Amino acid sequence: MAIVIDKSQRWRVVAAHVFMIGLCALVIFPLLIVVAISLRPGNFATGSLIPETISLEHWRFALGIPTPGPDGQMITPDLPVLRWLWNSVKVATASATVALFLSTTAAYAFARMRFVGKKSALLGLTLMQMFPTILALIAIHAIFSRIGHAFPLLGIDSHWALVLAYSGGIALHVWTIKGFYETIPVEIEEAAIVDGATPWQAFWRVLLPMSLPILVVVFLLAFIGAIIEYPQASVLLRTQPNLTLAVGSKQFLYAQKYLWGDFAAAAILSGLPISAVFILAQRWMISGLTSGANKG
Amino acid sequence: MRMPKVLQRFLHPVLMILVGLAGLLVVTQVYATGESLLAGIMLVTLACFLWIYTSSKTYAYRYLFPGIGAALIFVVFPMLYTIRIGFSNYSSKNLLNFQRSTQYLLEETYRGEGATYTSELHADGRRWRLRLEDAESGKVFVSEPITLGPEKPITIKAEPLGIPLMGDEMPMKDLIEQQAFLKGITVKMPDGNQVRMTGLREFAPSKQQYTRNPDGSLTNHQDGSLLRPNMKTGFYETPSGDPVDPGFQVDIGWKHYFSIFTDAAIREPFLQIFVWTVTFAFLSVLFTVSLGMVLAVLLNWEALRFRSVYRLMLFLPYAIPGFISILVFKGLFNANFGEINLILHGLFGLKPSWFSDPFLAKTMILIVNTWLGFPYMMVVCMGLIKAIPPDLYEASAVAGAGPLTNFFKITLPLVIRPLTPLLISSFAFNFNNFVLINLLTGGRPDILNTSLPAGTTDLLATYTYRIAFEDSGQQFGLAAAISAVIFLMVAVISIIQIRATNITQDDRR
Numbered sequence: 001m002a003i004v005i006d007k008s009q010r011w012r013v014v015a016a017h018v019f020m021i022g023l024c025a026l027v028i029f030p031l032l033i034v035v036a037i038s039l040r041p042g043n044f045a046t047g048s049l050i051p052e053t054i055s056l057e058h059w060r061f062a063l064g065i066p067t068p069g070p071d072g073q074m075i076t077p078d079l080p081v082l083r084w085l086w087n088s089v090k091v092a093t094a095s096a097t098v099a100l101f102l103s104t105t106a107a108y109a110f111a112r113m114r115f116v117g118k119k120s121a122l123l124g125l126t127l128m129q130m131f132p133t134i135l136a137l138i139a140i141h142a143i144f145s146r147i148g149h150a151f152p153l154l155g156i157d158s159h160w161a162l163v164l165a166y167s168g169g170i171a172l173h174v175w176t177i178k179g180f181y182e183t184i185p186v187e188i189e190e191a192a193i194v195d196g197a198t199p200w201q202a203f204w205r206v207l208l209p210m211s212l213p214i215l216v217v218v219f220l221l222a223f224i225g226a227i228i229e230y231p232q233a234s235v236l237l238r239t240q241p242n243l244t245l246a247v248g249s250k251q252f253l254y255a256q257k258y259l260w261g262d263f264a265a266a267a268i269l270s271g272l273p274i275s276a277v278f279i280l281a282q283r284w285m286i287s288g289l290t291s292g293a294n295k296g
Numbered sequence: 297m298r299m300p301k302v303l304q305r306f307l308h309p310v311l312m313i314l315v316g317l318a319g320l321l322v323v324t325q326v327y328a329t330g331e332s333l334l335a336g337i338m339l340v341t342l343a344c345f346l347w348i349y350t351s352s353k354t355y356a357y358r359y360l361f362p363g364i365g366a367a368l369i370f371v372v373f374p375m376l377y378t379i380r381i382g383f384s385n386y387s388s389k390n391l392l393n394f395q396r397s398t399q400y401l402l403e404e405t406y407r408g409e410g411a412t413y414t415s416e417l418h419a420d421g422r423r424w425r426l427r428l429e430d431a432e433s434g435k436v437f438v439s440e441p442i443t444l445g446p447e448k449p450i451t452i453k454a455e456p457l458g459i460p461l462m463g464d465e466m467p468m469k470d471l472i473e474q475q476a477f478l479k480g481i482t483v484k485m486p487d488g489n490q491v492r493m494t495g496l497r498e499f500a501p502s503k504q505q506y507t508r509n510p511d512g513s514l515t516n517h518q519d520g521s522l523l524r525p526n527m528k529t530g531f532y533e534t535p536s537g538d539p540v541d542p543g544f545q546v547d548i549g550w551k552h553y554f555s556i557f558t559d560a561a562i563r564e565p566f567l568q569i570f571v572w573t574v575t576f577a578f579l580s581v582l583f584t585v586s587l588g589m590v591l592a593v594l595l596n597w598e599a600l601r602f603r604s605v606y607r608l609m610l611f612l613p614y615a616i617p618g619f620i621s622i623l624v625f626k627g628l629f630n631a632n633f634g635e636i637n638l639i640l641h642g643l644f645g646l647k648p649s650w651f652s653d654p655f656l657a658k659t660m661i662l663i664v665n666t667w668l669g670f671p672y673m674m675v676v677c678m679g680l681i682k683a684i685p686p687d688l689y690e691a692s693a694v695a696g697a698g699p700l701t702n703f704f705k706i707t708l709p710l711v712i713r714p715l716t717p718l719l720i721s722s723f724a725f726n727f728n729n730f731v732l733i734n735l736l737t738g739g740r741p742d743i744l745n746t747s748l749p750a751g752t753t754d755l756l757a758t759y760t761y762r763i764a765f766e767d768s769g770q771q772f773g774l775a776a777a778i779s780a781v782i783f784l785m786v787a788v789i790s791i792i793q794i795r796a797t798n799i800t801q802d803d804r805r
Contacts, residue, residue: 009599012699016594017602023591024609027667030624031612033635037627098366106363115356121364128371130721130790134730134757135783136374138381138764138776143374146334150326168370170363199355228617230731235765246619250735253626260627267620275615282615 038062038264058265079259081266083241084248088270091159091233091244092226095166099222100215103170107177108203112186125171133169134231140165141235157238165232169225173218180214181207220281227274245270309350316346330395337373341365375783382777383547388770390530390543397544398514398525401506401532406518410489410501413437417471417478419463426483427461428454428491428499439483449480456486471496552777565743565750565759566778573755576661577726581719583666588673589711593703595674596681614671622735625664652741654752661753665732669722676718680711713799720793724786728757748774756782 041055060067062081066074109115110122133140141156144165148155155161188210189202197205208215230246237243240251249270252263319342327335348354348361384390392400413428426439436457442450466474475496483491483499492502506514506523514523514532523532523540530546531539555562591610595603613621628634629650640646650660688706697705733739739751739758748771749762756778764775 013599016597016600020594020600020606024606027610027613030621030628030667031616033628034624037635102363102366105359109356109359113356113359115360121360125367127790128367130724130793131375131783131786132725132728132730132757133371133374134728134761135779135786136371136378137761138772138779139374139377140370141765142381142386142772143377146331150329150331150334165370167366168368168372170367174363203359224617228619230619230735231761234734246617249619249623253623258630258633260630260633263623263627267624271616271620274617274620275612278615278617279611282611 034264034267037261038268040261043259043261058261059269061259061262062265062269077262079248079251079262079266080241081245081248081269084243084245085270087159087242088227088244088246091162091166092223094159095163095226096219096222098163098167099170099173100219102167103173103177103218104208104211104215105203106170107174107181108207110174111178111181112189125174129171137231137235140232144236156236157242158236159242161236162233162244165236166226166229173222176218176221177211177214180211184210217281220277224274224278224281312346312350316342319345330393337369341369378776379780379783380776381772382552382774382780383549384545384773385530385543385548386545386772386776387774389541390545390773391770392542392544394525394544394546397532397542398508400542401514401523401540402504402508404505405492405502406505407494408501408503410487410491412494412498412500413491415493415497415499417466417474418461419466420461421463424466425461425463426452426454426481426499427457428483428485437485442481444474444477447476447480449482451482451484451490453484454486468496548773552774553780555774556778556781561747562774565746565748566756568743568752569750569754569756569759572658572753573727576658576665576755577723577729579662580665580669580726580729581722583662584669584673584722585677585715585719587666587670588675589677589708591670591674592677592681593707595678610674611671613667614675618668618731619735621668622664622732625660625667626736629660629664651737654741657737657741657753661732661736664736665726665729668732669726673722677711677715680714681707684710716799717793717797720789720796724789724793727755727786727789728782729755730757730761733758734761756785 038058039054039056041053041057057067061077061079064077064080064082066076068074110118144154144161145156147161148158152158153160154164184207189206192202192206193199227244228246233244234247237247240248249263249266251257252259252266319338323335323338323342326338344365345361348357411430411432414431415429416427417424418427420441423441423443425441428437428439429435430437437454438457438461439452439454442452471478475493479493481493485491489501491499494500494502503517505518506516508514509522512525515521516523521534523534525531525544526533526539527546528548529539529543530548531541531543533539556566557563594600595607597603628636631637631647631649631651634650637647637650640648648656650656684707689702692702692706733753733755737751737753739749739754739762741752743750743752748769749766750759751762754762760775760778760782763769763771763778
């Protein structure tokens, strides 16, 4: 831009830097203080940002390593953080796989085929997305407790129930994948069909391998979405060993049992990998962001 | 690998018939457990499946079926079912359906007349024998050997003790684990009495309390009274009209829907919460978009150095999982131990009670939500500002316009239109921002003098959640009715959003 630089420009630049640095400090402060808190001894300790005495008790708690109590007996931490993390990863992997299977096939039909009701189905997918599932929590709870009467494996407090409940939320993924398919020239598949491939083979052997990048992105999106999902998990999971991280973390900060330091360690332990995956994936997600998603 | 032609031709139909038969078998089994609604849905799904994967006309639907099916069953159906539950009295008091509730009562027992026995389980090889000792006379009886297994009713015989039992007694811990199985045992004593487990170490004569009459009423054998099911209240009632637990689900019509608008005890907190929900959603959008827009403009300003460093740092709140950052703030804002109050106390001598004062709690929620939400707006605005042709700014520079004029005359008017649908969707999102409120304040501090728990910081969504899952009454029916009303509100917002989106798309053409 060829804008004439006047004298006030310098002051404005300085002011902008001050503003930016101040804001960055506000953003970074909670993150740094959590690191400090996780290293302070005790759950009610106060002190400066750089702790004077470093204690690893909270990290031992978060990692589930037994610590000697005041009477010399070994105490095992009573909140199974690693188990919750493992549950989250399990549920997220399963539901991301399911989401990928359901949305790639549906998107193929939407992008490449003609059929009755295509327009209304696409509109329906958009509308569905506008109604948050939290409004249907009561029904979801009732449905899965009913399913549980017939199939105990899929009832309340089962991870499979959660995977099933998440499997319906594919609207956004279908749109994302459909958009990507439409950038691939249809002639490539037509050539495969001319060579004798069935439409399924054209999809499975030709289109899908070419769509690998978007499949990775959708998988990561669905994975992160399942990891951070809280409302449905809080209704469907009941017993402590079965909780996912998003539901279990709440138990650190009850008024009666305030485990601030332990929570800080657990938050870093679990938040760091999730955030890292998110930042890796966000490059491709920016385009998806503008199509109406929001932070959950 | 190539299959023989015959196999290739018949594989598909044979497979479909097998799937159909297996599916029907499962459906009948589900129907047998009394879940007729579930069985019905499964039957419809199965029929659709068979039709779509056998007819050649439905080829495209073969690709759609799994995805659309999952969306219909697990997203659309629960929403419709929510509205349906709003018409019923489903709650912790009326949890079971009529069949199950009747079944429950028919399984009730009471202690009849006759001797009481102290019981012990002794090992006999891999099986177990019950040793029953008459508490009064000291006579000892022993049952035939039993194999422990899943819960099911069995009847066994007991004889007077011949040779003393040699096997070890079952320890208390295992006994508690086997309780469900043991409760299903009926022991026939030599004197003809039947005894059942009445305590962990006690067997006593127990009799079925109720039997069912042909007209649907239940006779109570203990006092001879008659229970009749009341299909309006959802309870079996004694002749004097007292309800007997457990109740069952019945339809109560529009009662819940009416009470939201007519019952003062529900209407007043509902209105107050509605006002706060709208205020919260509006202010959240306003704050996040204002901050995000300012940052986007600054980050697009080429005179500013280190822009990529700033952008990375400012993006961080978006990357951290929401449930973690919200809980971090819950700790930081803690009135006594939280770091924020420590700093405020050190600087100004203040110690605001963020969680017990309604106004401060609302302020805190808005601060946290702005922290969480501005990066999204920043990223979105940056993209939109990048799309503005730079020659507009060049022209305005030639005309001698300052940065403020640039912003209000060029940037804002060009950005606001494509931004509007996103602002509405952000409003809709915050309107139902359940996770933030539930994890940060849980809706508290509570409004005083309400019949149902309602908080000053509750959103409509968290309010229904509390009625359904946190308050001891578990009033699913009422909560579902409120959810259905929120559905309507969200529908209105969605219509506005679709309109706004269409307008922007028309602009682009």
